[in-house]
Amino acid sequence: MPPKSRPATLDVESVTRWRRRAGERPDEILNAALDEFLAKGFDAARMEDIAARAKLSKAGVYLYFDSKLALLQALVDREVKPIAHRATALMRAGHADPIAALRLLATFARGTVADPRLMAVPRLVISIAGRFPEIAERYRLEVVERAIGGLTALIAAGIAKGDFRAVDAGVAARMLAGPLILEALWRHILGGAPLAPDIAATAAAQIDILLNGLRPDARPEPTP
Amino acid sequence: MPPKSRPATLDVESVTRWRRRAGERPDEILNAALDEFLAKGFDAARMEDIAARAKLSKAGVYLYFDSKLALLQALVDREVKPIAHRATALMRAGHADPIAALRLLATFARGTVADPRLMAVPRLVISIAGRFPEIAERYRLEVVERAIGGLTALIAAGIAKGDFRAVDAGVAARMLAGPLILEALWRHILGGAPLAPDIAATAAAQIDILLNGLRPDARPEPTP
Amino acid sequence: MPPKSRPATLDVESVTRWRRRAGERPDEILNAALDEFLAKGFDAARMEDIAARAKLSKAGVYLYFDSKLALLQALVDREVKPIAHRATALMRAGHADPIAALRLLATFARGTVADPRLMAVPRLVISIAGRFPEIAERYRLEVVERAIGGLTALIAAGIAKGDFRAVDAGVAARMLAGPLILEALWRHILGGAPLAPDIAATAAAQIDILLNGLRPDARPEPTP
Amino acid sequence: MPPKSRPATLDVESVTRWRRRAGERPDEILNAALDEFLAKGFDAARMEDIAARAKLSKAGVYLYFDSKLALLQALVDREVKPIAHRATALMRAGHADPIAALRLLATFARGTVADPRLMAVPRLVISIAGRFPEIAERYRLEVVERAIGGLTALIAAGIAKGDFRAVDAGVAARMLAGPLILEALWRHILGGAPLAPDIAATAAAQIDILLNGLRPDARPEPTP
DNA sequence: AATGAATGAGGCTTCATTCAT
DNA sequence: TATGAATGAAGCCTCATTCAT
Structure with a gap:
């Protein structure tokens, strides 16, 4: 996803002046746009x-994208598809052992939240949501809804399987995702230092509380 | 900078409405600005x-605010102060019975999240956070940090009192706030229909899970 | 011409709240306008x-002057009349002894040039001459032409009287006025330090050169 | 900041006139600005x-100059450099025969004063001197001071050489320049008809008076 | 494919001036 | 007489977008 850096080797092709393949340009421009x-x-x-960030003239950008808004849309497009797939796949994989899946997911998600590059588009979507509701809606449907839906399904599966008691699966899912x-909001939008710097420990603590609750007579199962 | 407000005496003249209402104008303008x-x-x-929304000429706005940015800052200012106070007060009130306080807070917060007017400034702050980090930081410190901090303190108090077992209070707080x-993000920024339409039930479910966990052998305490 | 300062004495009148006589206001405003x-x-x-400089509200100025341009015109008006008179009078007085008159005039003029207050309106006129040619013309006719004319007449009188040889009186006048x-331009417009700090000596030197020229065989008459 | 000028080669293409003439534009704009x-x-x-006068769109001007003030500064800049050089050169050339040099200079200067184009920037500087003292100062130092200084040096040289008697060279210089x-002020700022329409005769008269004075017993040398 | 040059449209802000009190 | 409030008109400057090369 980050733009591939040009190889520094001096192979046959680089004898003739390097000609950037058109195919890479759009991605470079999108990255520049995202940053800006x-x-x-x-x-x-x-x-x-x-344009400058993409090392192009102003007019050059218009060879690849019709307008500023088109850049925004393309940007969201580029991220929506793969993410949606990945998220669904990940979720489905965990129905066999819901508890293990939860642990896995929590750690994975915390890692994602820690990566500014992965948070870039969500941040962007949030910042323009008021101005372009259709884009926000698209993102909500394709990404957020799918993620929360998958999580809910996972917990529902756990309930069905008897691993969890019968609670509102949606509520439980949101207690995991929330x-x-x-954290993402805090770090990447409000600019705060991490609330939970130790990702592994925090994920474990969160799962522990989710599974065992706060009751003093609970017998928490330690994270393996 | 705003002109002195007219005296509040209720003499004969004040029966007819003032055509010039200097005292109220700043607030009217801020409301209009918030909407736009x-x-x-x-x-x-x-x-x-x-200006039009505030029923004023374009230049009129500048009698009360120095610039567009000043509007934004005043807007955040106006909300930051009372909220910070309220939040702290509320939190402090609950140290005696942490569990009851949690229930109270959850319901209260769900109500807040449901009110578009109360969500307006947070939405605004989020949308401009990338462009004006200092404003975001101010909001984070004065509002969000205080809120999460209070919640964490509440849970820590519960732990100290023996009402809760010894968990990471911060993690637990975030499981409540998250x-x-x-929900706020979903509804007010991404434009989704409420995830949790039945506020009371959802709050209860959330507290139940938080207290008792998901373990099938938990004996959930019914919401009173 | 400078605005009279309010007397600090506590006489009968100052018992009742001091009421500024309307007659003074226009002058105060003009002074303020000149400064600005x-x-x-x-x-x-x-x-x-x-307005602020005249200790008046913005609208207050319009009670005395119709417009900004009116201020400018009034300003020039106020100065044109007395100056024109004075200049003419001064010039006429010197026809008896042209050489003595020249000396007198030169010293007087140097004193005038040194006084920023007296130079204020000329400066103003020069700065707006391009934009309001009629004002410049008025000033030229009423002040400058009269001054140079008077000087020329003085020298012509000297020629007629045999005190000076027959030269172009206009040229000679301009060599005195120039x-x-x-100096005025240099000091008050271009902001330079005085070219001729010792006014008396400079005036004397100027007259000496004017009378006796630069020829090495001249026998300069010492300044008395 | 101005874009690189197109190459000056005279190939086939340059027969048709360029529609985009980046290289000439700045000057065209400055001329237009000066006029306005x-x-x-x-x-x-x-x-x-x-912009209209330069046959450009409003925005076009900003391709070459950052702001209105930048135009003003560039305008002064453009004139300051060559003038300073020229003035110094001219002055230095005359040290051999100061009297001849004076005659030459006087005629040359009268010609300059008669040319509205050459007077444009001085007029401009004078009109904005109050508002932008730094520009006025720059002009004073680079142009006026140099000119008067050169003239003074010229006369001092004449004194040293014995061509002139020992007078205050600065005073004499100002009697020439003044x-x-x-005249410049009169014509170009106050809008008067020339005081000295016959340039040659006036210059001669001025030099005559300067050299020989007004004394009736002087024996003026005729202008050759 | 790429760009330097150019522009139309539009936004923020200022300010002389007016008006109701 | 005096002013706080208000506004219409205008100007500077920016920027997405286009065009000729």
Whole structure:
């Protein structure tokens, strides 16, 4: 997903002046756009700066994208598809052992939240959601709903299997996802230092509380 | 900078409505600005529309606020102070009976999240956070940190009192707050229909899970 | 011409709240306007600042002057009349002894050039001459032409009387006035330190050169 | 900041006129700006009119100059450099025969004063001097001081050489320059008809008076 | 494919001036 | 007489977008 850096080797091709394959350009431009959009916001970002960051002239950008808005849409597009797939796949894989799956997911998600690159598009979507509700909706349906839905299904499976008692699976799912969202918001949008710096420990603590509750007479199962 | 407010005496003259209402104007303008900022985003919002919404000429706004950015800052200012106080007060009130306090808080918070007016400024802050990090930071410190901190303290108090077992109080706090944030994001930013339409039931379910966990052998205490 | 300061004595009148006599206001306003016009230029000067300097509200100025331009015109008016008279009178007085008159005039003029207050309106006129040619013309006719004319007449009288040889009186007049203009321009417009700090000596030297020339075989008459 | 000028080669293509003439544009714009500034004054001049006069869109001007003020500064810059050089060179050339040099200079200067194009920047500088003292200072130091300094040096050289008697060289220099300044002010700023229409005769008269004085017993050397 | 040059549209802000009190 | 409040008109500057090369 990060733009492939040009190889530094001097092979046959590099004898003739390197000609950038057109295929790479759009991605480079999108990356530049993403950076600028995040730093300044969609409206305040200037096409000129995006172009410069992509090492292109202002007019050059228009060879690949029709407008500034098209950049935004393409940006969301580019991220939506693979993520949706991955998320669904991951979720489905865990129906056999819901508890193990939860642990896995929590750690995985915490890692994701820690990676600024992966958080970039979500941040962008959130910042422009008021101005372009359709984009926000698309993202909600394709990414967020799928993620929460998958999580809910996972817990529902656990209930069906008898691993969990009968609770509102949606509520439980949100108790797992919520803290992650909060962490993401806190770090990447509000600019705070990590609330939970020790990812593994925090994930374990969260799962422990989720499984065993806060009751003093609970007999918490230690994280393996 | 705002002109001195007219005296509040109730003499004969004040029966007829003032045509010039200096004292109320700043608030009216801020409300108008909030609406426009939310609908279009900070940059895309036009001072002219804000003025019109406040039933003022474009130049009139500048009698009360120095610039567009000043509007944004005043907007955050206006909400930060009372909220911070309220949050702290509320939290402190609950140290005697942490469990009851949790229930109270959860319901209260769900109500807050459901109110678009109360969510307006948070939405705004989130949308401009990338462009004005200092504003985001201010909001984070004055509002979010205080809220999470209070919640953490509440749970820590419960642990000390023996009502809760010894867990990471911060993690537990975030498991309470996270789902609310998620709900807020979902509804007010991503434009989704409520995930948890039955506020009371959801709050109860959330507290139940938080207290008793998901283990099938838990004996959940019914919500009173 | 400078605004009379309010007397600090506590006489009968000051028992009743001091009421500024309307008659003084216009002058105070004009003074304020002059200051602002000089500091910022006519266009960049703000009515609000002028009002503030005159200790009046913005609207208050309009009770006395119809517009910003009216201020400018009134300003020139106020200075044109007395100066024109004075200059003419002075000039006429010197026809008896042209050489003595020249000496007198030169010293007098150097004193004038040194006084920033007296130079204020000329500066103003020069700065707005391009924008309001009629004002410049008025000033030229009423002040400058009269001054140079008077000087020329004085020298012509000297020629007629046999005190001077037959030269172009206009040229000679300008050789007297020119250095003064140059000094004024240098000091008050270009902001330079005085070219001729020792006014008396300079005036004497100037007259000496004017009378006796630069020829090495001249026998300069010492300044008395 | 101005874009690189197109290469000056004279190939087939350059027969057809360039529609985009980046290289010439800055100068065209400056000329337009000068005209507008002089006609209306710096503040009252509109960028739109300047652009129109330069046959450019409003925005086009900003491709070459950052702001209105930048135009003003560039304008002064453009004139300051060559003038300073020229003035110094001219002055130095005359040390051999100071009297001849004076005659030459006087005629040359009168010619300069008669040319509205050459007077444009001085006029502009004078009109904005109050508002932008740094620009005025720059002009004073680079142009006026140099000119007067050169003239003074010239006369001092004449004194050293024995061509002139020992007078204050600065005073004498100002008696030469002053009338020119006065003429310039009169014509180009106050809008008067030439005081000295016959340039040659006037210059001669001025030099005559300067050399021989007004004494009736002087034996003026005729202008050759 | 790529760009330097150019522009139309539009936004923020300022300010002289007016008006109701 | 005096002013706080308000506004219409205008100007500077920016920027997404286009065009000719």
